Amino acid sequence: AQSVSQHNHHVILSEAASLELGCNYSYGGTVNLFWYVQYPGQHLQLLLKYFSGDPLVKGIKGFEAEFIKSKFSFNLRKPSVQWSDTAEYFCAVMIGGATNKLIFGTGTLLAVQP
C-alpha cells in the first residue's frame, strides 16, 4: 500500500537555525507532492506543491522543497527559521487514478525557540 513517512516527529530549533524535514513516500508511479502546515489554532494550509518541472519548488514564507525521484523523497527546507514557524508540518502525496486522494504522513511538530 502507498504510504508517506516523515522521519522527525518533533523538532526543536532556535531562531535563525536551518530546517530540513524529511519526507519519503512509497509509490512507483507518477505523484504530485505537497507540504501543508498547521499553525496553532488554525486550519491546514498549503505551504508548497510539486506537480512537474523544476524539482526544486519554492513556497510561502521562505520555504522550499526538493523532489528527488530516485530517492522517493520530498524534503522541506528553510535556511533560517523564525518563532512564527512553530507549527505542525505534513507531507502529502497525491497518486494518479480516479480519486487522486491525498496520503499524509504523520506530521512533524516544529517548535522554534526565540
Place this chain on the structure above:
Amino acid sequence: ETGVTQSPTHLIKTRGQQVTLRCSSQSGHNTVSWYQQALGQGPQFIFQYYREEENGRGNFPPRFSGLQFPNYSSELNVNALELDDSALYLCASSQRQGDWLETQYFGPGTRLLVL
C-alpha cells in the same frame, strides 16, 4: 483563508448516536474530499464526492456516508458512533480537470468527541 467552511466547529456525542457534518466548498470547486485526523496523526482519506457521486473511498466502514449537493457543498454522516470516531474531520475542496485533481484546500474542521 481558503473559502472552505465547515459546521459545526465542535460537537459532543455519545456512543451509538448519529452525526452530520457539513462543508461548503470554495467557489468554482466541483470536488469535495473528507478526511479524518485523529490526535497525533496525519489526515486519513474517508471519501470524495464529484458531481454529486462518491468518487473513491478510503478504509472506512459503510456507517460513514456522505452527500454532495448541486451547489457542490457536502455532508458527512456517521451512524452508530464509536469512541474511536473522536477526531478532527476535515473537508477539502478542489477542482477536477482532466486526469488530475488540482490542489486541495482545507476547511477549519469539525472536532467530534464521542463519549
